[in-house]
Amino acid sequence: MLISLKLESEVPLYEQLRNEIILGIAKGLLQPEEKLPTVRQLADELGINNMTVNKAYALLKQEGYLVIDRRHGAKVSLPFKKQTSAAPSEQLEQKLELMVAEAALQGLTADSFHKLCSAIYNKMHILHN
Amino acid sequence: MLISLKLESEVPLYEQLRNEIILGIAKGLLQPEEKLPTVRQLADELGINNMTVNKAYALLKQEGYLVIDRRHGAKVSLPFKKQTSAAPSEQLEQKLELMVAEAALQGLTADSFHKLCSAIYNKMHILHN
DNA sequence: TTGTTTGTATTATATATAGTAATACAAATA
DNA sequence: TATTTGTATTACTATATATAATACAAACAA
Structure with missing residues (x-):
């Protein structure tokens, strides 16, 4: 999946990255259980700092979109079941x-x-x- | 119109204020041409700084939601016409x-x-x- | 005219956030 | 054992936010 960040945007880089990954999952560009690049790899590709990518990953993990294993890295969570009765947050x-x-x-x-x-x-x- | 700000929120005060005013206009709590409190009045009521209110007003003016006269203060703009063909931004x-x-x-x-x-x-x- | 109120500009200060950089650590694995 | 992983820590810079005090020009009332 191609990720592009806008350095001149007022939206923080880690937040842009989070948003792109969420869109990627929802659009099916990232499959459930699919392994994401390592923190260092993605930081290198995007030309940004490791900790900025880490912040995005940690946020996505906390929100339930990613499952992170210390050794195997980050992968996409299994999708929630669709719920007609699901109350929006x-x-x-x-x-x-x-x-x-x-x-x-x-x-x-x-x-x-x-x-x-x-x-x-x-x-x-x-x-x- | 009652405006309440959350000091503990991560959303900046001037942005919260902007959002509240937009909601007020859309919901009809603020009528077109209606005069808003002065910068100093509102800042006093809310217990925040003049320049924070001014920043919100200036933003709303720039976005077209308010018309600001140096003497008569800020008032709600006339509504845009509804356009079925209006392309969303x-x-x-x-x-x-x-x-x-x-x-x-x-x-x-x-x-x-x-x-x-x-x-x-x-x-x-x-x-x- | 004089005085007041308006939005606005300026300057200074304090705090928080964002981003980078360098380094190190524990866990997992080859 | 050596490497790779996410993660924690510390330090630094830059920017954004919010406050505070002051001042100014425009518009109006007296």
Whole structure:
């Protein structure tokens, strides 16, 4: 999987890296159980510091997206089961509320927003229905 | 409108303030043309620094949500017209893509996500259809 | 005119975060 | 035993955040 970071972005590198990996998993570019590059390898490839990559990996581990073995390195976790009854996290709900507010103020109709979400969901490899 | 900031949050105060005001406008708690408190007033009420409030106001002005007159202070901009053809901004699209990825990985179905969005849209006072 | 209020600019300071760098350590493995 | 892994530690620099004090120009009221 190709990962590109924007050095000029206001988003921290470790956070950009975290986001890219989450997108990679959701889109199926990274399969469950797939082994990720080592901290040092990826840091070398991206031209950034070891500890920056480590911070991203540790964050993804804490969030449950990666399983990390001291020797075997980091690999993608097994996917959660889809739950129609799954309650979205408080955090997700608040972020979504702000996003909807901005979209609405910019003139985007609920219908357009819905269509956009559907299009994005279709890009995800995860079964979503 | 009641504004509450979380001092212990990792989100900067000026950004929290910006977000609260955007939500207030979208939900109709702040009407178009409505006058906001002065920088000094709001800073006093919230117990934070003048320049922190000023930073939030300046940001909202730059984004088009507020109109600021040197003498008359800050007031809410007139709403954009709803546009079915309005293309969502690149930034919105990317943020939404990440959010959908996280939701999908957490087991939330596309249908649940859609229902959540609809519920949120209904809380907005802006006409959205 | 004079005085006040507005947003805004400036300067200084303190703290926290981000990122890099170098080094080292424990665990696992060849 | 030697190497590779994630991880911890320490030090340093740069930037962002927030506060504080002060000042200024524009707009308005008296």
